[in-house]
Structure formats: C-alpha cells, structure tokens
Amino acid sequence: MKPTIVMQSDFGINSGLVACMHGMCKLVDSELVTCDITHLLPAFDIEAASYCLQYTVPYWPAGTVFVSVVDPGVGTSRRASVAKLKNGSYVVTPDNGTLTYLNAMIGVEAIREIDEEKNRYQETKEVHTFHGRDLFAYCAAKLASGKITFEEVGKEYPTEEIVLHKIQTAEVREKYVKAVIQSYDPFGSAELSVLNSNFVKAGFKMGDKLHITIGTEDKKVFDGLIPYERSFGYVGKGEDVLFNDLASFVTIGSNQADFRQKYHMDPDVNYTVEICEA
Template sequence: MKPILVFQTDFTYKEGAVAAMYGVVKSVDKSLEIIDGTHEIPKFDTWSASYRLNQYIKFWPKGTIFVSVVDPGVGTSRRASVAKTLDGYYIVSPDNGSLTHIKKDMGIKEIREIDENINRLKGKDTEGVNIFHGRDLFAYCGARLASGIISFEEVGPAYSIEEIVEHPIEEALIQDNYVEGIFEISDPNFGNLWTNIKLENFNKAGFSYGDLIHTSVYYGGELKFEEDILFGTSFGEAENGKNIIYNNELMKIALATNMGSFVEKYQLDFGPDWKVVFTK
C-alpha cells in the first residue's frame, strides 16, 4: 500500500492553489490518497506550521508523507527539504522553522535538500515560476516519493540535522504553588489559549483539579488579565460564559471561556511576549 499524503498550508481555499497542488499529485499517480491537514495556517506563520504538524502527526500511520507549505521565503536561498523522523514519517517542507517541534519532540533521523533538477515539475509551462514551490516542488516531490518513483535517498543530497532552521521554544518556570509560562498557540475556532505548561509539571507545582487558581496574563510586562479561575477537567464544569483552566489535547494547560471565546472576550493572543502566571 502506498503512503498517504497529508497537506497543510496557509493557502486557504479562496483561490486555486490547493487544487493545483492536488492536480500535480494525481498527474504523478492517480492512485495516491490525499488528505487535508489544514489550509488555514495563519499566513507566513512558520511557528504555527511547525506546531500544527506536531499536533497531529503521531496519529497517522507510520510512513505517511506530510507536505507542509508555509513558505514566506519561497524562491530565496532557504532550503526545500524532505525530513525523515525517527518514527518513520516523512515531511516535505521548506526548512524555515516549520520543522522546529518535530525535531524537538519526535526527532529527525535524516534530512535531504530537494534536487530541483530531478524533482521539480516539468512540462506544464511553469519552469519560469519561482513563487509556487508548493505546486512545482513540494507537491511534485512528495507525490514521486509516495508513488515509489523515487526513494528517500533520491530526493537530493543529505545535510546535517544541526543545520535545520529552528524557532526558539520557551520552557515554563515551575516552582511550589507558582507556574509561569507563555501562550504558545490558540485554538482559533473556539478562542482558547494553549500554554507551554505540561499537566504533569502543573500538578508537581501543587495545582489539582477543583482548585481556584489565581491567573494573571501579561503582554510585554503589562498586566492584561487577572482572575481566580477554576481548574477543571472539561469545559462544562464552568457555567456558560465563565472561564476555566483545563488540560488540552496535548496534555498541556490551557484557558477557555465555556461557550465563548477567551481570546475575543479579553483581546488576548499568543506568542513569546504573552506570559501567563498561575499562583495559589
């Protein structure tokens, strides 16, 4: 059975970019299965591309090929690559920070730069295009790899894993009855904010389900939100419109408003400048 191809981009469905990529895949091999990861990554946001891929990759069969295209540096000297993880997944992506979380959490065994002389689309009058590597390079190379036309070794030359471009990842501060972290991503549809604080570390600091925890949010050192919030196992433990601290799907601490948007209600966001502090 041939590997599945899973795509994520910042292209949206507002024009034909996604359809063009999928057409390239099917032109290589009509039997290949294509699945959407998401095409709603915030534009140019390689941090979110890295985070979202890490959010779902382990739930797919080993050998699945992920094509991740958030590529603000398209056409520049940034590398176009295929990475092989320690668990046997393949990621076709620009090497621009989009592999950060996979390298840290899963581990990358080998990475190769795509040889455009061999693994770039030809014959469709796109040879002069330098701004759509999602179609002409990543989708095409990913399809050739999935179909078995090329092996991983035939993608192109290997380079050092140490050369992979990475975003800095903030670590939480854990003390007795005190935890300090950041909001590292949002749940955009529901307006929840996810921290970088692992549940096990939150528990070690002395916080337990049922506690009312003093919560402060700062942006650039300025206090933006402060409230005592229930730490619950699920949203419904808070009344409608009330806030709750919960364990998210990645076993990390998060904040939500039950039946509402925590982000919109308080005009908060995520990133390294957004600090959250929990105290008793």
C-alpha cells in the same frame, strides 16, 4: 497500501492553488490518497505551521508523507527538504523553521535537500513561485508512490543545520508555573507555553482552583481564581476554565465564550501567565 499525503499551507481556499497540489500528486500516481490539515494558516506564519504539525503528525500512521508549505522565501536559496522523523513519518517542506516543534517533540532522524533536477516537476521549471505544487507536492508524491526512496530525494545534510525558531518555555516548580500565551485557538482560548505533562509535574490536580494572573509589565488583564478541570462542561456557561489542550499545552478558555475577547486581549501583545495555589 501506499502512504497517504497530508497537506497544510497558508494558500487559503478561495482559489485553485490547493487543487493544483492535489492534482500534481494524482499526475504522479492516480492511486495516491491526499488529505488536508488546513490551508488557512496565517499568511507567512512559519511558527503557526510548525505548531500545527506537532499536534497533527502523531495521529497519523508511520510512513505518512506530510507536505507543509508556508514559504515566504519561495524561489530563494532556502533549502527545500524532506525530513524523516523518528516516528517513521516524513515531512516535505521548506527548511525555514517549520520543523521546529517536530524536532523538539518527536525528533528528526535525517534530512535531505530535494534535488530539483530529479525531483521537481520539469514542465513548469520556469516558474519559481509555486514550489508547493512544482516541488513539494511533486516530490512528496514520488516518495509516497515508491517511485523514489528517501535516499533518492537528494543530498543528506546534518540535522544540526535545520533552521529552528525559538520555542517559548515555562518555569515549573512545586505548585507554581510561569508561562506565556503562545497562541489562541479558533475559539479564543489562550494556549500557554507549558506542556500538559510538565504542568502535572508541578503537583496540580484536576478540581483545584488556582490563582492565575495574566498581564504585561505595565498592565494586568486578569487576576483571579480559575478551576483546573477536564473540560469546559465542568464550569457554567461563560465561566473560565484551565484544561489540558489537545495541542499538547495547558490552555485557558471560557465555556461557550471567547476568552481572548472577554478580557480584551491583544493577539499581538506578549502576555505572561503565573499560576499558583489559591
């Protein structure tokens, strides 16, 4: 069976752009199966693309070919690449920071720059603003169909040259964590910069009520007790809960409510979160 091609982008779903990418794959090989992660990533948000991949890629079989296109530098000298991950999957993407979380959490085994003379759709070679279709989807389809091998993608370059953005980290010690809110999920829950696995190392246990403060240097937006539980159903409707999120990181949310809106938190503000025993 040929590998599935799985796509994400910031293209939106109110135009034919995504359909063009699916169609390009079918032009290369009509038997290919294509699926979507999302095409509603925030426009130009490379970090969001990187974050989304790290919790999606592990749940697809080895050999899956991922296409990620959040590409504000389209048509410029930024590298168009195919990365082979240490779990056996491939990511076809601009090398602009998109590989950051995958490099840290799975590892990039090798990376090659796409040879545009051989692995770009030549019928649109005068178009330089839709590499999602003409370069990334096309090359991904050739790779997934077996028309080219990874070695035939283009010239290999050192993994040390991969463009990486800074990953927020956390201070973790016995019964204490200091982290930041790195993003909010679609329900308004605050995703922290501490991995589920590292939070356990601090010695916290399910059922603990923890003292949590959230704020900036100038203002606290929350200072109180929140239980650490398995899921939302362990607290009452509208109540807050700390839990291990599916996206790898400890998260604070509210049962059937929007945590961010509840405490009037600005998504453009950097909030520090401190967690300790009650």
